[in-house]
Amino acid sequence: xxxxxxxxxxxxxxxxxxxxxxxxxxxxxxxxxxxxxxxxxxxxxxxxxxxxxxxxxxxxxxxxxxxxxxxxxxxxxxxxxxxxxxxxxxxxxxxxxxxxxxxxxxxxxxxxxxxxxxxxxxxxxxxxxxxxxxxxxxxxxxxxxxxxxxxxxxxxxxxxxxxxxxxxxxxxxxxxxxxxxxxxxxxxxxxxxxxxxxxxxxxxxxxxxxxxxxxxxxxxxxxxxxxxxxxxxxxxxxxxxxxxxxxxxxxxxxxxxxxxxxxxxxxxxxxxxxxxxxxxxxxxxxxxxxxxxxxxxxxxxxxxxxxxxxxxxxxxxxxxxxxxxxxxxxxxxxxx
Amino acid sequence: xxxxxxxxxxxxxxxxxxxxxxxxxxxxxxxxxxxxxxxxxxxxxxxxxxxxxxxxxxxxxxxxxxxxxxxxxxxxxxxxxxxxxxxxxxxxxxxxxxxxxxxxxxxxxxxxxxxxxxxxxxxxxxxxxxxxxxxxxxxxxxxxxxxxxxxxxxxxxxxxxxxxxxxxxxxxxxxxxxxxxxxxxxxxxxxxxxxxxxxxxxxxxxxxxxxxxxxxxxx
Numbered sequence: 001x002x003x004x005x006x007x008x009x010x011x012x013x014x015x016x017x018x019x020x021x022x023x024x025x026x027x028x029x030x031x032x033x034x035x036x037x038x039x040x041x042x043x044x045x046x047x048x049x050x051x052x053x054x055x056x057x058x059x060x061x062x063x064x065x066x067x068x069x070x071x072x073x074x075x076x077x078x079x080x081x082x083x084x085x086x087x088x089x090x091x092x093x094x095x096x097x098x099x100x101x102x103x104x105x106x107x108x109x110x111x112x113x114x115x116x117x118x119x120x121x122x123x124x125x126x127x128x129x130x131x132x133x134x135x136x137x138x139x140x141x142x143x144x145x146x147x148x149x150x151x152x153x154x155x156x157x158x159x160x161x162x163x164x165x166x167x168x169x170x171x172x173x174x175x176x177x178x179x180x181x182x183x184x185x186x187x188x189x190x191x192x193x194x195x196x197x198x199x200x201x202x203x204x205x206x207x208x209x210x211x212x213x214x215x216x217x218x219x220x221x222x223x224x225x226x227x228x229x230x231x232x233x234x235x236x237x238x239x240x241x242x243x244x245x246x247x248x249x250x251x252x253x254x255x256x257x258x259x260x261x262x263x264x265x266x267x268x269x270x271x272x273x274x275x276x277x278x279x280x281x282x283x284x285x286x287x288x289x290x291x292x293x294x295x296x297x298x299x300x301x302x303x304x305x306x307x308x309x310x311x312x313x314x315x316x317x318x319x320x321x322x323x324x325x326x327x328x329x330x331x332x333x334x335x336x
Numbered sequence: 337x338x339x340x341x342x343x344x345x346x347x348x349x350x351x352x353x354x355x356x357x358x359x360x361x362x363x364x365x366x367x368x369x370x371x372x373x374x375x376x377x378x379x380x381x382x383x384x385x386x387x388x389x390x391x392x393x394x395x396x397x398x399x400x401x402x403x404x405x406x407x408x409x410x411x412x413x414x415x416x417x418x419x420x421x422x423x424x425x426x427x428x429x430x431x432x433x434x435x436x437x438x439x440x441x442x443x444x445x446x447x448x449x450x451x452x453x454x455x456x457x458x459x460x461x462x463x464x465x466x467x468x469x470x471x472x473x474x475x476x477x478x479x480x481x482x483x484x485x486x487x488x489x490x491x492x493x494x495x496x497x498x499x500x501x502x503x504x505x506x507x508x509x510x511x512x513x514x515x516x517x518x519x520x521x522x523x524x525x526x527x528x529x530x531x532x533x534x535x536x537x538x539x540x541x542x543x544x545x546x547x548x549x550x551x552x553x554x555x
């Protein structure tokens with residue numbers, strides 16, 4: 001649905017030339033929730049702003065449903081922007097207008113009649129659960145409620161695409177979860193494509209289907225969230241994961257002085273819930289100790305990853321891979 | 337002091353004249369200065385209609401008018417004032433120079449108020465597909481209302497002071513009275529009365545303005 005072709009953004013100043021984006025190509029599928037994660041200054045903010053051309057690429061094209069939006073003139077671009085919703089870190093609501101009028105704003109720009117504007121706005125406020133606050137002013141609401149107004153405003157013109165620019169970064173953890181849940185709900189109920197940028201892996205884990213990791217203006221890792229979480233390849237991805245409490249390397253200290261084979265087992269979906277360890281321990285007469293482990297959910301899929309030290313007869317150890325494969329568990333040998 | 341020199345009828349007329357001068361010049365100052373301030377803001381670097389040439393020219397004109405002392409402007413403008421107002425005397429004659437002096441001042445204040453707004457508002461408008469006219473009229477000016485009202489009050493108070501100065505070239509009003517009777521005829525009592533009335537006017541404007549801003553800020 002959205003194709004980014006070799007996007008570059010260069011800022012030239014007399015002293016030096018800096019590359020905010022150094023050649024980014026991406027495909028974002030219709031109906032998915034696509035996350036872009038990176039540290040501050042990595043270029044993620046520039047990247048999301050190219051999807052509605054708030055920033056123009058120095059080079060490259062942005063194709064939406066086959067149309068090259070970088071070739072649009074001003075009027076076409078404004079029309080296009082009316083069909084894309086955007087949610088901001090600091091909400092960017094109009095403080096001088098009521099909640100209802102804030103949601104009416106994009107509809108007013110689109111030339112809808114006052115009556116229709118109000119009907120649609122009430123509908124949107126109901127969707128985000130703020131019907132009773134319609135006549136209040138933004139500053140009378142909490143941060144989470146203001147962001148809900150922001151989302152209602154972004155959805156008012158019934159866009160196909162919603163861009164979230166650090167939409168939860170200014171919110172507390174609990175509010176963040178409720179906003180993320182709202183994003184998943186609207187993604188499902190409206191079939192809306194959502195592209196979000198964040199610096200928190202938790203956000204990616206809670207809502208995204210796919211993720212791109214960006215560093216120094218380049219995409220360094222791209223894939224299904226589950227794959228990226230279970231098998232992070234790039235150093236930036238690994239450090240982002242370990243910062244959010246998913247340290248992939250913690251077992252190394254534990255493994256010193258530990259006998260036996262070391263395995264990393266990755267579980268996805270249904271296999272996560274099987275009593276696998278006790279079964280292989282019983283059937284193969286192996287002794288297992290867990291050196292490190294995570295069990296959780298990525299969006300709705302249960303997943304787990306364990307690093308275990310295994311001791312037992314060599315015969316049993318040879319049969320182990322087969323048993324694991326049968327149970328649909330990925331197995332990676334860390335030490336023989 | 338017994339205030340024996342004070343002709344209260346004359347004081348009354350002069351007060352009305354000062355109010356008229358301030359009122360009319362404030363009106364024209366807003367009519368000219370507000371759009372000028374908006375254009376200054378929009379054409380300044382990194383703004384929606386960034387245009388170095390227009391910005392530099394307007395900015396230069398504004399700076400020149402602001403740096404000419406009001407008394408000099410008053411005299412230099414006499415020929416132009418005659419054309420615009422039909423006379424260079426009285427209330428009518430005082431209004432053009434007052435506007436020429438206050439409009440650039442007010443425009444700068446407006447420009448600064450707009451610059452102080454959260455840039456997120458403009459960005460949100462762009463993202464929603466608003467053009468610059470819609471952004472200014474529907475978002476920026478409403479968001480800047482309290483700041484602009486404060487700027488109007490500051491300008492109104494400056495105009496009260498300047499209008500007194502226009503007495504020098506026969507502009508009428510309280511300043512004229514203070515000059516002719518208080519200064520030239522050594523009637524200190526007249527001077528005191530006019531100054532007290534000016535203080536009351538300024539005080540009233542400030543309190544009124546502060547209340548208005550406070551009320552708007554509450555929502």
